[in-house]
Amino acid sequence: MKILLTTLNSKFIHSNLAIKYLDAMIRDKVDSVVEEFTINEDIEDILSKIMIGGYDMVAFSCYIWNIERTMKIAENIKKISPETLILIGGPEVTYDAESTLQRHDFIDFIIAGEGEKALSDLVDIIKEPERFKEITNLYSRYSSEDMDFESRSLVVTDLSIIPPVYLDTKKEDIENKIVYYETSRGCTFSCSYCLSSTTKGVRFFDYERIKAELSHLVKLGARQVKFVDRTFNSDEKKAIEIISFLMEIDDGNINFHFEITAHLLQKPVLDLIKKARRGLFQFEIGVQSTNDETLNEVRRANKFEEVSKNVLEIKSYANIHQHLDLIAGLPYEGLTRFKKSFNDVFSLKPDALQLGFLKILKGSPIENTIEKHGYKYRSYPPYEVLSNKYMTYKDMDKLKTVENVLDRFYNTGRFKYSIEYLYDRVYENTGYNLFEDLAAVISDNNINTIKKEEEFRAMKILGMNRVSKENSNPDFNIDFFVELLRLDYINMGRNPNIPAFLTKKNEDETERELKEFIFEFTRNQENLIQLGFKEDVHYKDAYKKINWSIFEYDMVQYISEIRKPGVVNIKKEKNVLIVNYDSKKGHNGDYKMLRRLYEI
Ligand code: SF4
Numbered sequence: 001m002k003i004l005l006t007t008l009n010s011k012f013i014h015s016n017l018a019i020k021y022l023d024a025m026i027r028d029k030v031d032s033v034v035e036e037f038t039i040n041e042d043i044e045d046i047l048s049k050i051m052i053g054g055y056d057m058v059a060f061s062c063y064i065w066n067i068e069r070t071m072k073i074a075e076n077i078k079k080i081s082p083e084t085l086i087l088i089g090g091p092e093v094t095y096d097a098e099s100t101l102q103r104h105d106f107i108d109f110i111i112a113g114e115g116e117k118a119l120s121d122l123v124d125i126i127k128e129p130e131r132f133k134e135i136t137n138l139y140s141r142y143s144s145e146d147m148d149f150e151s152r153s154l155v156v157t158d159l160s161i162i163p164p165v166y167l168d169t170k171k172e173d174i175e176n177k178i179v180y181y182e183t184s185r186g187c188t189f190s191c192s193y194c195l196s197s198t199t200k201g202v203r204f205f206d207y208e209r210i211k212a213e214l215s216h217l218v219k220l221g222a223r224q225v226k227f228v229d230r231t232f233n234s235d236e237k238k239a240i241e242i243i244s245f246l247m248e249i250d251d252g253n254i255n256f257h258f259e260i261t262a263h264l265l266q267k268p269v270l271d272l273i274k275k276a277r278r279g280l281f282q283f284e285i286g287v288q289s290t291n292d293e294t295l296n297e298v299r300r301a302n303k304f305e306e307v308s309k310n311v312l313e314i315k316s317y318a319n320i321h322q323h324l325d326l327i328a329g330l331p332y333e334g335l336t337r338f339k340k341s342f343n344d345v346f347s348l349k350p351d352a353l354q355l356g357f358l359k360i361l362k363g364s365p366i367e368n369t370i371e372k373h374g375y376k377y378r379s380y381p382p383y384e385v386l387s388n389k390y391m392t393y394k395d396m397d398k399l400k401t402v403e404n405v406l407d408r409f410y411n412t413g414r415f416k417y418s419i420e421y422l423y424d425r426v427y428e429n430t431g432y433n434l435f436e437d438l439a440a441v442i443s444d445n446n447i448n449t450i451k452k453e454e455e456f457r458a459m460k461i462l463g464m465n466r467v468s469k470e471n472s473n474p475d476f477n478i479d480f481f482v483e484l485l486r487l488d489y490i491n492m493g494r495n496p497n498i499p500a501f502l503t504k505k506n507e508d509e510t511e512r513e514l515k516e517f518i519f520e521f522t523r524n525q526e527n528l529i530q531l532g533f534k535e536d537v538h539y540k541d542a543y544k545k546i547n548w549s550i551f552e553y554d555m556v557q558y559i560s561e562i563r564k565p566g567v568v569n570i571k572k573e574k575n576v577l578i579v580n581y582d583s584k585k586g587h588n589g590d591y592k593m594l595r596r597l598y599e600i
Helices: 018-026 043-052 067-080 097-103 116-124 129-134 207-220 236-249 267-274 292-297 304-317 335-346 365-373 393-411 416-425 431-441 452-465 478-491 508-523 525-530 539-544 555-562
Strands: 002-009 031-038 057-061 085-089 109-111 138-140 178-181 224-227 255-260 281-288 321-328 352-357 385-387 546-553 572-580 592-597
Touching: 002 018, 002 043, 002 067, 018 031, 018 057, 018 116, 031 043, 043 067, 057 067, 067 085, 085 116, 097 109, 097 138, 109 116, 116 138, 129 138, 178 207, 207 236, 236 267, 267 304, 281 304, 304 321, 321 335, 335 352, 335 393, 335 431, 352 393, 385 393, 393 431, 393 452, 416 431, 416 452, 416 478, 416 555, 431 452, 452 478, 478 546, 478 555, 478 572, 508 525, 508 539, 508 546, 508 572, 525 539, 539 546, 546 555, 555 592
Parallel strands: 002 031, 002 057, 057 085, 085 109, 178 224, 224 255, 255 281, 281 321, 321 352
Antiparallel strands: 109 138, 546 572, 572 592
């Protein structure tokens, strides 16, 4: 029997862990093939590639982002080849499997919940339809009328039956990909909007297996491993074991991303992660709201005071990227209260702040409160709330714009220095207003097509608006701000053409002298080593990899001071800032830079 295990990922860089598990379960029994597509590929091309394979069964892993396209492809496969069995599974089809089966006659099987054991058993008895009902979480076109699904388990109780999936992985399988990994399944919490709250308890994979797979991935040169554990630190002892192991096998380049619950972090974990290499770990922390009434209503356990204490503690280590999440559209949180949540979280200065929108997912407990809170939501994926008793559609729409601006200007890290300065000097504790004002500045442009240079211009206008007569702010130095924008621009990477509105035009004479100065600078090996080049670099090569620009303020001192607590001094002293574009460390790291007094 030839089976295709497939899915449509939302981006090329993503990969699907579920179909790797399914393959590992059945590959000794059948001819199984794993092939991943993306939602950006033409569905006719996908269909054609699948049909060429001549499969007896095609199994799709279904999610919010791919369900519509998946259904179209599946339907066409059945039309072309009625004898090909179509199986679908995944969170998007788990909670209304029975009606999905009834509504779509091209589907033969649906696996609800975790699919490894179900698929493996199905392969064993594929020729005995009368036995399909023995499989706990299988919905089949051939036997569904006999089944009582309410009382059946959707999970694989014993994770040890699932073979490891990364021990045979080859370098080319993970090149330019994020590797997804899990050490546990299930969640100890029960947030009402989340499907993970529908299963009870946490199950863990074997520690020796985890060590073997992760060691292999590091040896292969994986760049980023994302743990999909719902709460990585739900068991502190296990989290410490794995984190310590990851610190041991660190190759200096890899990054591990975890979803963690910040209020659960205790001193032993904090003491451990404090010692981690900068860039080794990245934490995603769901705050969702800072309003206790809201959190209680959605059964979310965290208190903002506890979360913020640990987020600030981790921030003080300056080695871990922290990504905080908020959800708009939750109960008892109108626009004004949501702005407070935003401002509270933004005041922690996370590396990224993700603004999500409440989804009413099929099967999640929040479905039972639709009437109570007046949720109106899209009836199609991603089922986002359009309005509720507390927030109008207009407010939601406004938040969508703010989300877009936040993503582009803050989460990309492109305006790392200029936004922090603007926030500290003008928008302290009102971070929401910063992004709302920025959205107003760019309102004439389409935010989705705005070019990088226009983004920098919008930031400059925002700064200029703050020094107009009505808005004069003695703490805000517009000249310094524009230099910070130039620094951010330089930090985006090798690009010699700094926009004219960020720089003062040098006289031709000065330009020539400056070039000579830089040329002399690069001929001195000591300078190059200080700038982060290797000892044997040839000065001509180094010259090609550096950028220089005249600044009126000392940026090197400024950058070093904003990482320390206390007031940041701004020192005015004309200098040449020289940047080594060959020296970036990690995704969000800085280039190595040196300043030299402007003494030409
Ligand atoms: S939102 Fe996170 S913490 Fe809450 S139930 Fe889901 S996985 Fe668990």
